[in-house]
Amino acid sequence: MEQRTVVRCAEGHLFSTSTFPMQQLGPGRLGPGRLIRCPRCGRLRSSVPADVSELSAPQLARAMRLEAAQFLA
Numbered sequence: 001m002e003q004r005t006v007v008r009c010a011e012g013h014l015f016s017t018s019t020f021p022m023q024q025l026g027p028g029r030l031g032p033g034r035l036i037r038c039p040r041c042g043r044l045r046s047s048v049p050a051d052v053s054e055l056s057a058p059q060l061a062r063a064m065r066l067e068a069a070q071f072l073a
Contacts, residue, residue: 006052006063009038009045014059015066017047039066 004016017036033046047068052060 004064004067006050006055006060007036007047007068008050009036009041009047011038011041011043011045013038013040013045013066014050014055014063015039015068016064017068036068039068 004018006014006016008014015038033048035044036047037043038045038047050063055063
């Protein structure tokens with residue numbers, strides 16, 4: 001099963017991505033944000049991992065249905 005990360009773009013949209021670029025380097029090295037094309041607005045946005053403990057079940061389900069297709073590190 002593919003591991004997916006729920007992220008929030010700078011506009012506040014929630015979506016998921018199968019990879020979070022350079023995640024292994026950690027936030028202390030490069031900061032928490034990455035440039036990912038948001039599937040809601042279609043723009044390249046700075047995105048950070050969302051705190052899934054703060055999301056409701058409907059928000060989480062919707063984010064898992066929206067998957068980012070393109071990203072840049």
